[in-house]
Amino acid sequence: MGKIKSALELAMEKTADLKTDKQAVKKNMITREGKVSASGFLENPVHSDLKEKLKSLKGEELGWFKTGAAETILANMTLPRMEADLSKLPPLSNALVVLSGDKKET
Template identity: 40%
Template sequence: MAEIKSAWELALEKTKDIVVDKEALKQKDIKTLGRKAAFAYLEGTEATDIKKQMSEASNKEYFLEGLAETFLSYLKYPRAEDGYEETLDKLRTGLKELTESKEVDYIFEQLKGLFKQFIDDHLNLKDQIKQQLGPQLSQKSRAIAAQTGMSPEAAMEADPEFRRILEQNLKSMDAQYNNYLDQIKTHIKGLLGLAEPEDNA
């Protein structure tokens, strides 16, 4: 009668040839420390000296990669006019500490202007679509507003046809803006020594 193997024995057989990449695990752990330090710094959950923490890390490059990953994930277009400047200021201060580059100030002044233009363009696009669809949706919006208690404007913005056309146009607009933001992120990585800076020639 054939030997019946336990699930544990079968699992051991399947994993016996797997080699654990200790360096990869170490890299992951140090990058996680970098991410946590960046999060604590940006969210203000505790006093965080990111430059000091990086100098004490067993591998500064891995720590910086994790830190930069979190920093850059916070660099995204706002959906409202309030709140984004505080985040940009924190990112600016942190990146200046890490890079000691005067260029950081210039980059973040550009970003503030870019983010403001992004919000303005979104609002303008919404207004243009309201003007175009107004005649055909106004009666429907008023009827919905009367039934639900919503304002006619809110009812129009909730209309599926309005949402479809708005999202279609926003997709094209956002693609252009995201392309520009990606270029800025790449340049910031270059300042941190994580990627080659773009050639300005």
């Protein structure tokens, strides 16, 4: 009678030859950081680390970070449906200004 393998053993056998793409993992992590930083900026611009992160990154890492941040900012943009929604527009505008590198925050 043969040995019955557990699901973990079967999964380990099937994935034994897989290699991780360290560049893709790094890109995913930095993009996620951008999303989190942009979200924090939208919640509380004064205590956000978005500006510092933008200054600390260079090259393709900066591009990945900006992509994640832009996705979050743009996902939060909607046309105002009521008067209270108008208060959400200035933080979104400021976040885009910070992300673009312009100096004119409102």
